[in-house]
Amino acid sequence: MPSRQPEPPFSPPPLVHRHHFHHLDLIILILAVTLLLSVLTFAFFFFHFLSRKRNATAPSDLKPPHRYSFSLLRRATSSFSTSNRLGQGGFGSVYKGTLPTGQNVAVKVMDTGTLQGEREFNNELSLATRIENSTEVLPILGFSSDNKRQRLVLVYELMSNGSLQDALLHRKPPELMLWKVRFDIAKDIVHGIHFLHHLCDPPVIHGDIKPSNILLDCGFRAKISDFGLAKVKNDDDSHVVEVVEEDGGAANPYSNPADETTKIGEGIREDNLSMMEETQSVVTGIEEEVCEGNEAVLSPENGGKNVESEASPSEMLEKGSVSEGYFDKYSVDSGRDLMTGSVSKKFGPKKSISGRDWWWKQDNNGVSESGRVKDYVMEWIGNEIKKERPKREWSSSSGVGEASTSKIKAEQKKGRKRMEWWKMYDEQRFKKKEKVRKPREWWKEEFCDELSKKSKKKRNFRSFSGGNGGELWWQSDEEGTTSWRRKRRSRRSMSSVEWWADSISGNLKTTHRNSQDWTSCDIAKSGGISSTPSMRGTVCYIAPECGGGGQPSEKCDVYSFGVLLLVLVSGRRPLQVTASPMSEFERANLISWARQLAHNGKLLDLVDPNIQSLDREQALLCITIALLCLQRSPRKRPTMKDIVGMLSGEAEPPHLPFEFSPSPPSNFPFKSRRKPR
């Protein structure tokens, strides 16, 4: 019987099998690690490739400014409290803030819903990285944009002494009364613009050089700010709009200015008639509003048309439908030779106004011209309105039949009264030279009695006078307009009176605007009368060739710098209308006054009487440079590089431009500052 073999005790699986399993695990592990490594390697190379590609499409030096969260900026400024408000610009308010790092900043909250605000925001950001390497230029530190709530915010380094405009014309700190401080500020500005024009790659044209865009740090060193209207210079900009001169006079710094005069009038007279017609009605409208404080003078109903525009100039004045500025234009465009005084008949009386003519008013050296500053500002404004106004909007809204005709007539009647009043006042002031009564007295005597008969007009008078007895408008100097401006109201409620007063004080910024805004009287503090992006700059500071809608060039910045330099040296606004004695009217226009002083060889009369420790030589140098910058022909103006040389003493001392020099022309009266080699 076969014996049953006992079953072997339980034994572990054969070793071969265990080894087999271990081996499999190992393979899986190795495979997994390899896979992971290859994925990581792939990811590394992928992202590396992507970043290289990104760098290849963007310039390597383009470092975006820091992006801040809106809530952080809100906390930094205590919810944008009014106590932290540093100032108000044309398109936003600026607040003082402290970041969590302890850094003090200025936070500019752009007004939402305005195209110009967005443009300024984008412009600042796009130029920020190009301009960060200069100590005389204020770059932005960062920004915040909240798409949902449409908030655009820019963050800057805080400049503890605010803007030059504010310091020089309002606060007047004692430091600014020292000549050395002012001269240093001038040098900083020169170096800042020089950096933008010659050291940036590509060069940048600022486009809005003015005192409110110059900020002062704690040591009163100046930095150029606000690149909202700046643009990168491209090749097209090398073609500077030039005053037409047949004989190449523009290239010749000693050409006869009288020749130039004629060419300006000739070159532009063809399309002026219709412009004149529309401009005058707008100007009359503005003046009317200034007088009576009406709510909406530039209504679409009048269509910007002046029904009396076919009348002769004298008829028009008699009917009161044009301002007296027309006759200044008439004499210029009639071909009056400024040197000889002879009048050529070749230009008709109606072929007058142009985009460039406005600055004729400051260029004619006669006393009476400078006294009529309001005329040319208004004409300039009128021109810009005319140019930028889309015709269709006006004509469509003007086609409302008889109702609109009666409104036109009513407006014109008011305009005539307004003109009568101006005529009487001017007659007394300029012709009879009697003891000049204050404009307020005039107003009361000549018109208030009449106005008091009608309660509506009385109300208008009160609103015109700002509730201050009719005085305020006339004090367009510091006490008047600034206190007015300090009473910040919403931009919607701002009347044309304030806007006009701002323009007089050199704060009118020509920016985005359309005709609809005009009719609703929605006028920003810094103005805004143009409806195309090509309009840049600020009245009184803008170069004549840019004022006509021309492309801004480096020489436009040079012109604006010239005005700024005169303001810095004289410590006053470029246009300062006061109701004080006759002599003040002669000085109302800073530029023409400076030219007049140059002719008389009394340049130092322009210097701010409050300045202490004056260096006469440096002051003369500054004024001469300013006059060089203010030459009519852009090509004759020096470059910022030239100006750096003049100020540092490396270049020859400048000669007074021929057109401003005393007769016979003489060299500049100070000794050479050129450094010995």
Ligand SMILES: Nc1ncnc2c1ncn2[C@@H]1O[C@H](COP(=O)(O)OP(=O)(O)OP(=O)(O)O)[C@@H](O)[C@H]1O
């Ligand atoms: N970085 C800053 N530091 C201190 N104050 C500032 C700073 N930036 C602006 N401000 C103040 O805020 C004000 C408004 O500045 P903003 O640049 O908005 O307008 P503006 O230059 O006065 O007018 P516009 O918008 O017409 O050019 C300035 O006048 C200045 O007083």
